[in-house]
Amino acid sequence: MNYPVWEMLSTGGGLLIAIVSAIHVYIAHFAVGGGLFLVWTERKSYAENNPTMTEYIKKHTRFFLLLTMVLGAMTGVGIWLTISAVHPGVTSLMIHNFVFAWASEWVFFTVEIATLLIYYYTFGKMSRQNHLKIGWIYFAAAWLSLVIINAIISFMLTPGDWVKTKNFWDGLINPSFLPSTLFRTALAVMLAGLYGYLTSINLKDESLRRTMVRYCSRWVVLPLIVLIPTGWWYLEVIPPAAREMISGGVLDPAYFANWVLYLTPIIIIGALVMAARLPLSMQSALAVGLFILGFLGMGAFEYVRETSRRPYVVYDHMYSNGLLKDQVAQSREQGVLTAARWVKTTQINDQNQEQAGRELFRLLCVSCHSMGGPRNDILVQTKSMDQADLLKIMQTMGGKRAYMPPFPGNELEKTTLADYLVKKTP
Numbered sequence: 001m002n003y004p005v006w007e008m009l010s011t012g013g014g015l016l017i018a019i020v021s022a023i024h025v026y027i028a029h030f031a032v033g034g035g036l037f038l039v040w041t042e043r044k045s046y047a048e049n050n051p052t053m054t055e056y057i058k059k060h061t062r063f064f065l066l067l068t069m070v071l072g073a074m075t076g077v078g079i080w081l082t083i084s085a086v087h088p089g090v091t092s093l094m095i096h097n098f099v100f101a102w103a104s105e106w107v108f109f110t111v112e113i114a115t116l117l118i119y120y121y122t123f124g125k126m127s128r129q130n131h132l133k134i135g136w137i138y139f140a141a142a143w144l145s146l147v148i149i150n151a152i153i154s155f156m157l158t159p160g161d162w163v164k165t166k167n168f169w170d171g172l173i174n175p176s177f178l179p180s181t182l183f184r185t186a187l188a189v190m191l192a193g194l195y196g197y198l199t200s201i202n203l204k205d206e207s208l209r210r211t212m213v214r215y216c217s218r219w220v221v222l223p224l225i226v227l228i229p230t231g232w233w234y235l236e237v238i239p240p241a242a243r244e245m246i247s248g249g250v251l252d253p254a255y256f257a258n259w260v261l262y263l264t265p266i267i268i269i270g271a272l273v274m275a276a277r278l279p280l281s282m283q284s285a286l287a288v289g290l291f292i293l294g295f296l297g298m299g300a301f302e303y304v305r306e307t308s309r310r311p312y313v314v315y316d317h318m319y320s321n322g323l324l325k326d327q328v329a330q331s332r333e334q335g336v337l338t339a340a341r342w343v344k345t346t347q348i349n350d351q352n353q354e355q356a357g358r359e360l361f362r363l364l365c366v367s368c369h370s371m372g373g374p375r376n377d378i379l380v381q382t383k384s385m386d387q388a389d390l391l392k393i394m395q396t397m398g399g400k401r402a403y404m405p406p407f408p409g410n411e412l413e414k415t416t417l418a419d420y421l422v423k424k425t426p
């Protein structure tokens with residue numbers, strides 16, 4: 001309401017956020033779990049007095065550094081860019097409420113960059129002990145940045161007491177904070193194994209290759225011990241309506257929850273097969289396949305988490321279209337177009353109905369519906385509907401149709417939007 005809307009009617013801004021963030025999270029979790037993989041493997045290579053393994057982990061560090069610091073950092077900034085363009089209201093809320101958390105996160109991120117560069121450039125030049133210490137500092141900083149960012153992300157689904165108190169710590173240490181932190185930590189460790197395959201399969205020395213691939217399989221399989229109970233705990237603490245949408249619903253959160261449910265055992269079985277004596281070509285193909293499945297599984301998990309909080313962006317507080325829950329009653333009285341700051345039409349008359357309808361759709365619906373695009377196309381939803389059908393649907397938005405926010409406009413705005421959509425629908 002308070003910001004202009006970036007109109008991407010055909011694709012829907014959400015899709016853009018989804019693409020950038022899917023890539024980012026897959027790298028960002030690797031930046032954490034992979035950091036542990038680096039020091040752990042380096043230490044192991046010293047303990048076993050295995051210089052070829054030390055050489056391997058040094059090469060892996062280069063891969064790690066380039067991927068996390070270039071693509072990871074770029075997509076991280078990309079998320080800020082896309083969310084602030086697509087959802088300025090919630091971006092502002094997140095920044096204003098958690099300034100200190102973001103500031104700390106940036107400190108940790110700076111420590112990550114510095115220690116990773118030192119770790120890479122001093123490999124083999126510094127005393128082993130000090131080098132391992134640098135590695136541990138990197139991992140600690142990376143994990144702490146996961147803790148903070150995850151706290152803020154989990155806040156959006158389960159803001160808990162914050163909704164009443166608006167207290168910084170209530171928001172940060174929210175009901176799903178702990179299970180999701182543990183869950184993501186386990187995921188990060190798992191990813192370290194999946195990424196580890198990619199470099200291990202290139203090893204010329206066959207016996208080292210087999211050792212490293214088997215070692216990576218352990219990284220993929222063992223976190224399951226944490227993943228299952230914390231995943232279950234996570235589901236227990238989220239709002240019942242969100243859980244229902246995930247477990248028993250017919251909408252996309254339930255669909256993608258199934259992806260997570262089926263992909264996880266497939267990846268685990270794949271990792272066990274990797275540990276067997278396979279021909280190199282098969283092993284390479286499987287490593288790439290598992291890497292892609294990991295990406296799909298991770299993306300599906302994030303998608304489920306993001307969409308299960310519908311119709312909110314911050315549960316019980318702010319709706320997807322940026323309207324606050326507390327503002328609905330007033331907005332119904334006053335009218336959306338009068339309240340919104342970035343509209344051309346404030347009074348609807350005979351001449352401007354089409355423009356008013358378009359602006360109402362942009363303000364209230366475009367955060368979830370595209371028009372003629374791939375994401376939840378409104379033209380598909382309204383096919384063969386007339387004005388009366390649409391009015392009935394708008395009446396039940398936020399009630400029976402709990403996946404949509406309540407319609408916050410007055411009666412004239414309701415009919416204007418309905419007319420606009422009926423005219424648009426082929």
Ligand code: HEC
Pocket residue numbers: 251252310311312320321361364365366367368369376378381382390393401403404405407
């Ligand atoms: C929070 C996201 C969200 C917002 C905002 C939203 N919708 Fe929806 N809408 C959905 C979802 C999810 C569905 C169900 C899609 C499906 O069935 O696959 C849906 C379905 C519909 C349908 C089909 C009937 C039904 O209930 O399945 C209509 C019509 C519709 N929306 C209109 C609107 C209009 C008009 C607006 C703006 C005033 C709007 N929506 C805003 C998420 C949203």
